[in-house]
Amino acid sequence: MQTVGALLWEPGTRSGWSVEEIELDPPEAGEVLVKLTSSGICHSDDHLDTGDIPLPWAPILGGHEGAGVVTEVGPEVHDLAEGDHVVLSFLPSCGRCRMCVSGRANMCDLGAGVLAGRAPDGTHRIHARGKGVGAMSYLGTFAPYVVAPAAAVVKIDPEIPLMPASLIGCGVPTGWGSSVYAADMQLGDTVVIFGTGGVGMNAVQGAVHRGAKNIVAVDPVEFKRDKAKEFGATHAVATHAEAAGLVEQMTNGQGADRVIITVDVARGEIVEQANQLTRRGGVIVLTAAAPVLQRDVQFDLFTFAMSGKRLQGSLYGTTQSRNDIPLIADLYKRGQLELDELITRTYRLEDINEAFADLRDGRNLRGVIVYDD
Ligand SMILES: NC(=O)c1ccc[n+]([C@@H]2O[C@H](COP(=O)([O-])OP(=O)(O)OC[C@H]3O[C@@H](n4cnc5c(N)ncnc54)[C@H](O)[C@@H]3O)[C@@H](O)[C@H]2O)c1
Ligand SMILES: [Zn+2]
Ligand SMILES: [Zn+2]
Known part of the structure; x- marks a missing residue:
């Protein structure tokens, strides 16, 4: 599908984010397509632009703190369905590797590749200007749609509003x-x-x-x-x-x-x-x-x-995404943890560079990009 995304073509040069058309492939085996409600702006994305975190591949679609609704399910995904409300975990958890089964899901073997600029199978789901585009944390939430590995997609109670829930993808559990x-x-x-x-x-x-x-x-x-x-x-x-x-x-x-x-x-x-x-x-x-x-x-x-x-x-705060994302969502629902109060300002994707300027200037607790219906 055709959509838009915020890309870094020259990571590490402080050149800022380019909002442009991208082509998103359909989900492959073990993946789902998620229509995002919003994406938080975490400081880790800024590290890609400043070069504090160097990347082996460009361009990269930024963003790793999102929530939304599953709109398409690829083959071999058994625990997610169209219409599910989900938070995207910035680290995937396969549930099978030694780290996952010994209570260290934040260090899942799959997580080793989140900055490689490719999907877990080594290919690209995103394309722009004829080139394969990498995705921050296998996600790339600076676009209204994300093709995500099911290992990074965690279902939450559909009563929980998705905009504040997006912060449970990274900053809150961390x-x-x-x-x-x-x-x-x-x-x-x-x-x-x-x-x-x-x-x-x-x-x-x-x-x-x-x-x-x-x-x-x-x-x-x-x-x-x-x-x-x-x-x-x-x-x-x-x-x-x-x-x-x-x-x-x-x-x-x-x-x-x-x-x-x-x-x-x-x-x-x-x-x-x-x-x-x-x-x-x-x-x-x-x-x-x-x-x-x-x-x-x-x-x-x-x-x-x-x-x-x-x-x-x-x-990731040593959390286990499949346990702690629903737990934090539940604490919010019961009024024991604040999410709405963390959101200082919302932005449209086109204004993403202003959102990053505000992050650097210390104006926001969290800036959040909100996508249209
Ligand atoms: N370990 C992880 O899994 C993980 C996950 C997410 C983010 N992070 C990292 O956590 C850090 C914080 O991210 P964020 O999104 O909250 O950034 P932020 O910009 O929202 O917050 C950083 C805060 O630090 C303050 N600060 C700067 N220098 C300071 C100093 N010397 N003493 C005290 N305060 C100081 C700033 O004023 C700001 O309020 C970043 O480095 C980010 O990459 C790590
Ligand atoms: Zn983050
Ligand atoms: Zn694992």
Whole structure:
């Protein structure tokens, strides 16, 4: 079918997104066609444009945070039907590999290829200007239709509005799971969250669910700090130094139980800042993406080892998409988790470059692209 999509022809050059006609093939074996309601703008897509995440293939159709309705089912798909309301998971889960069957679905073998610029079978479903187009996360939600591997498509309760549900494709489970699972937060914890944007704000929500006593949001942007308090942060400060002073008072000098890093771009110095704030035996969770080629990091290795701390990487908040996407949708339905409040502004696909400018300028918790009927 003919449709439109936002492509990067020269990833890594900050050239921005080109909205143009694309040709979408019908779903093949193990795939479905989904008509999207909306797509969130996650900072990971910006990393493709800036080159912090280099890509092996161009052009690429961006976007990996979408929800919509299944409109066509390819062969060999047995658990999805036309009309199903679905969230697209930015990482697929085959349900069969060693990682999937041992409770690590976020690290499914299929996920290794999400940035390869090809469908899982090595070919392209999308074409533009006579060339095969790659899709971010096998999805490409910066287009009103997506041909997705069924392994990345998760059914949700049809009563849940699809526009807010699109954020459950990436930002919400990534942040929420960083607190709930990756940090294994405990009742009464003192926690610090560096960066309360689209991902970090959900780390705040996760900390609330886990019963953290002190939730300190750190963000240089005043609007983000104000919002963090609305989402349940008990304190909000602009800098690491201010957080250090607060945590010292709160914990009688011991340090925070958990520190979560959800800034836009992880730089080497932030790990040591987090380390300094963490108590003996505490946990530092690194969720934010660093530039892929960055190797330098500051870290007080001696104190880290001698105080028994843990530095925990966190992919998709260590969530299991088939369990946690419906769970988060249900928490929203019961009024226990906010999604609508995460959406600061909606855009049309044609205005996608304005949406990315707003992301970089810190104007949005989440910007969302909305597609017409
Ligand atoms: N690990 C994963 O599975 C995964 C999934 C999705 C996104 N991410 C990554 O998470 C990060 C956050 O994404 P997002 O969409 O929330 O971005 P965002 O732009 O919405 O939010 C980032 C926030 O960090 C703040 N910030 C910048 N420097 C800071 C500092 N030194 N201290 C404190 N706050 C600071 C910004 O003001 C902003 O509010 C990105 O790196 C993204 O690529 C990782
Ligand atoms: Zn994302
Ligand atoms: Zn798997």
